[in-house]
Amino acid sequence: MKLSTTTRATAVSAALAASLALAACGASNEDNGNDSGSGSDSAEQLSGTLVGAGASSQEAAMQGWRAGYSEVQSGVTVNYDPIGSGGGREQFLAGGTDFAGSDAALDEEELATAEERCGASGIFELPNYISPIAVVYNLEGVDELNLSPEVVAGIFNQQITTWNAPEIAEDNPDVELPDTAITPVNRSDESGTTENFTEYLVAAAGDAWPHEASGDWPVSGGEAAQGTSGVIQAVTAGQGTIGYADLSQAGDLGVAAIGVGEEFVAPSAEAAAAVVENSETLEGRGEYDFAIELARDTTESGNYPIVLVSYHVGCIEYEDQETADLVKDFIGYVISEDGQDAAAEAAGSAPISDALREQAQTAVDAITAGS
Known part of the structure; x- marks a missing residue:
């Protein structure tokens, strides 16, 4: 068998952070003419507190996202409690948080509960962290x-x-x-x-x-x-x-x-990114639900199948404009080139692809407040 040697995780993370090349797409900014209101150079300055909870695997990346976002939106505080995916989904579905981080997509029962929480407009599930x-x-x-x-x-x-x-x-x-x-x-x-x-x-x-x-x-x-x-x-x-x-x-x-x-x-x-690229989106879910069916049994060279795709889960329609604006802007930053760079430096994660970024942007653009 062809053998590739292991490395210490610290060396892996350092090498990854130094070598990642992220494609520019994603969130809007003043220079590129995209006016969706999300991303690292958003023209509008916001204020308020955004509350999330969930996957502990995202903790290092979230620290990077929060630090980077604070430089863009100094008036916004993003709180994230790494209580685990199950707890994060439970709190979000109960209305206790504005968004959840989850290493697993919502199941059928949770999707039904999400409709009660978020209404007919449904939810977004965006695979924003790959590791x-x-x-x-x-x-x-x-x-x-x-x-x-x-x-x-x-x-x-x-x-x-x-x-x-x-x-x-x-x-x-x-x-x-x-x-x-x-x-x-x-x-x-x-x-x-x-x-x-x-x-x-x-x-x-x-x-x-x-x-x-x-x-x-x-x-x-x-x-x-x-x-x-x-x-x-x-x-x-x-x-x-x-x-x-x-x-x-x-x-x-x-x-x-x-x-x-x-x-x-x-x-x-x-x-890890190679496995995601070889996987398909789950069918039969909402318009902005981009959960992935991972190719766990791959035999493709260079693929690592024990991969975690961690999602951000939120409502497409929020009850108030402030929450909608904060979620829209923060998630827009997360999927942007700058946001993915921040996660890579903090956690050694894989960048989302151009296709995933463009897909996620459609959900970010759709986030709104109820009339």
């Missing part, structure tokens, strides 16, 4: 690690229990693996990251993963931790530990390369 979910590990003396989909499933299903197990050794013939016990760490809270990870296992691991995809971890036992930061802390604090988390949060932990076709592919922004 690999890294399989992170802490194993002394092992700096590079290859794992096939079936082995990843076996480890997290607690069927492969030591690091020198023959299944792991087969993927790593040149690595001296210790007989250390494996301690898998999963999320304890309902999580879009968990849902994305288990969706991958269902699609790619076959019978090695006999569970359904879910935002709630389906395997009892093991070690559980709250939020992305909790998983990272638990893996860091242990020895022989392994978990899953957004690549931007991996820090100094080991990051595994994952078997894809005849290769082992390390997570990167480029490899």
Whole structure:
């Protein structure tokens, strides 16, 4: 098999931030003649507070977005509580926030509730944050690690229990693996990251993963931790530990390369973006609902299929003009070249493509206040 080595997440993020080339499209500004009112150079100065909550995976990117946006709209405060995707969707649907961040698209029941919250104009779901979910590990003396989909499933299903197990050794013939016990760490809270990870296992691991995809971890036992930061802390604090988390949060932990076709592919922004480009939009949803059906079982060279696409979810029609203006302008900034640059620098995320930006802009342009 063709092998590509893993890297430390810090080096990955630094390289990505230095190398990303984002296509200009997106939000309006005074120089390009687009008068949609969104984007990094919006002529109109706004004031007020925008409230969001949701995916913890977006936390680093949101810090970048908030910092960059404050330079454009100094009178606007954007609050974001990284309580997890499930909590973010719940609060938004209940009317407690202006928008949600979610690592999973709304399901049918949530879509029905969203119609009650937002009215007949419906919602937007925009895939504004694209990042690999890294399989992170802490194993002394092992700096590079290859794992096939079936082995990843076996480890997290607690069927492969030591690091020198023959299944792991087969993927790593040149690595001296210790007989250390494996301690898998999963999320304890309902999580879009968990849902994305288990969706991958269902699609790619076959019978090695006999569970359904879910935002709630389906395997009892093991070690559980709250939020992305909790998983990272638990893996860091242990020895022989392994978990899953957004690549931007991996820090100094080991990051595994994952078997894809005849290769082992390390997570990167480029490899994550490649999977999104090879995926299709879900059918049968609203006009501005751009949720994606990810190609988890891809065997394409250079694709990394354990990818997280995190959405921003909001109403097309808000009850008051101030909220509509703030959501329109902030989301316009997020999808702009400057906004995607800010996320890349803060989180090492992949840029959205020109096609995704143009698609998202149609939703931003449609945001309005009820008459």
